[in-house]
Amino acid sequence: MKVVVCMKQVPDTNEVRINQETGTLIRDGVPSIMNPDDKNALEESLRMKDEWGAEVIALSMGPPQASEILREALSMGVDQAILLSDRKFGGSDTWATGSILAAAVEKIGDVDVVFCGRQAIDGDTAQVGPEMAEFLNIPQITYVKELSREGEALRVRRFSEYGDFVYQVTPPVLLTAIKDLNVPRYPSVRGILKHYDPEVQEIITWGFDDLGVDESRVGLGGSLTNVYRSFVPVKSKQIGRAHV
Ligand SMILES: Cc1cc2nc3c(=O)[nH]c(=O)nc-3n(C[C@H](O)[C@H](O)[C@H](O)COP(=O)(O)OP(=O)(O)OC[C@H]3O[C@@H](n4cnc5c(N)ncnc54)[C@H](O)[C@@H]3O)c2cc1C
Incomplete structure (x- = not known):
């Protein structure tokens, strides 16, 4: 079984601050982490x-510093780590991001399970996983809180606000994880010593030319949406009776 786990590097904060002038994220002074759901x-x-002998490949798209979370993934136990990094990928919206990540999954080949987080804490759209499933033309089960195996099939419990649903699905499938699924392990000391060595270049980097994806589907130019304006709504206190 081959599993690709998609991970995004995000600012380490639940309170994403926006530059009011430019409408972009303020990243200065904010350390970056692996997105929690990822x-x-x-x-x-x-x-x-550990239990089924799966081969696990970590996949991230981002600038070169996103390799930090891939080193963390390697020190936790993944078999391979791939960084998708190219100036042409910059400014991608969720659709273009999904398109690029899906092209990488196709290039990896014979993938049984694509695992994403439900949502990234900076962009917060929860669109990339489902979009990847559409690009790959495979079924998707989102908000996964429990997973087990039944022969060749997977038994998946999915959270919903109306109650849980249990599905049986035969791979290939894309799943998105929520925090109830498990308690993530820490990187091992041996893993840290091995995979944080700057002399060792074990992260595979693929750029635009490696993926063979259509230029009209990547980056700012290939995005179907762009953020027109980002702002924090000004809260005002209402004194007196509420208006109905
Ligand atoms: C404040 C803010 C607002 C934005 N609003 C929009 C918007 O309204 N519309 C829009 O199209 N774009 C928007 N973007 C752009 C958005 O950041 C990118 O498209 C981004 O690559 C993915 O969107 P997301 O962060 O919402 O991810 P989500 O869809 O929330 O992420 C779900 C999962 O997909 C996987 N994933 C996501 N990105 C990556 C990656 N780069 N590498 C590997 N795995 C990944 C992870 O497993 C993640 O848990 C916004 C960005 C920011 C910072």
Whole structure:
């Protein structure tokens, strides 16, 4: 079984601050981390490796510094880490991001499970996983909170606000993880010593030319949407009786 786990590097804060002038994220002084839901997707993928012998590949799209979370994934136990990095990918919206990540999954080949987090804490759209499933033309089960195996099939419990649903699905499938799925492990000391060595270049980097994806589907130019304006709504206190 081959599992690809998608992970995004995000600012380490739940309070994303926006530059009011430019409408962009303020990243200065904010350390970056692996997106929390992606850590749950990673933990479950590693459990599939421990219990079912799965091969696990970590995949991230971002600038070169996104390799930090891939080193973390390697030190937690993934078999391979791939960074998608190219100036042409910059400014991608969720559709273009999904298109690029899906092209990488196709290039990896014979993937049984694509595991994403439900949502990234900076962009917050929860669109990339479902979009990837559409590009790959495979079924998707989102908000996964429990996973087990039944022969060749997977038994998946999905959270919904109306109650849980249990599905049986035969791979290939795309799943998105929520935090109830598991408690992520820590990187091992041996893993840290091995995979944080700057002399060792073990992260595979693919750029635009490696993926063979259509230029009209990547980057700012290939995006169907762009953020027109980002702002924090000004809250005002209403004194007196509420208006109805
Ligand atoms: C404040 C803000 C607002 C934005 N609003 C929009 C918007 O309204 N519309 C729009 O199209 N774009 C928007 N973007 C752009 C958006 O950041 C990118 O498209 C981004 O690559 C993915 O969107 P997301 O962060 O919402 O991810 P989500 O869809 O919430 O992420 C779900 C999962 O997909 C996987 N994933 C997402 N990105 C990556 C990656 N780069 N590498 C590997 N795996 C990944 C992870 O597993 C993640 O848990 C916004 C960005 C910011 C910072």
